[in-house]
Amino acid sequence: MTRADPVCPGNRAGPPTAGIPYRPPADVAEALRVQEELRSRVDLLGPGPSAPATVAGLDVAYAESGDRLAAAVTVLDAATLAVVDEAVCVGRPAFPYVPGLFAFREMPALLTALERLTVRPELLVCDGHGVAHPRRFGLACHLGLVTGLPAIGVGKTPLVGSWTGPGQRRGDRADLRDGGEVVGRVLRTRDGVRPVFVSVGHRIGLDGAVERVLALTPRYRLPETTRTADRLCRRALAAGGDRS
């Protein structure tokens, strides 16, 4: 299986989209060191693609036994939200679940799935936080740095920070602040539903990230990218194997 230019760590895409190699940590102490070391390399400003042609959604599903997982990436046409490419990777969790170190659990499988894409997406929408993280380096930041792609984090529940309730209408938002700094935005994507937590992953500003999330939620609370990826990884998990 040879391919032209998939999204993969260490590819030769060249700046400004070149990523950095992914280093799997052996333990919690090392994982913490990795985050502390990489946090300064996150690009919090962007500008990020104002009108991306393609947007990717990433998600992971776990088997009840907890010993198997399926990572999925779906690439959508940003204008029509139609799925134009997708890939999966079935494997084992690469790290125990520790709040704040969540990325190390799913990254290897997600990166493999990304490598299997035929279309290189212009933006990554991750199921988890970006800088709205204890060390300002959540999954979306790590994926952004490793792939070199603009990335945003969309969490369903908060990990850090506090806010004062946004209004009940779609589009209403409030700053998510932690330790005096704005680390994300609490965004109501549909009238009357629970808000989602949007934060910068890499190479895009917070306002741009919010704008993209709204464009991806014409009908449901969660971005279409997340929904299509979620269905794909569940399907892959149920179907069983991954031949590679």
Next chain:
DNA sequence: GCGACAG
């Protein structure tokens, strides 16, 4: 010291 804690 006791909770809280992305998925």
Next chain:
DNA sequence: ATCTTGTCGC
């Protein structure tokens, strides 16, 4: 994340 029934609402 995953396990779970019914139920309220469009």
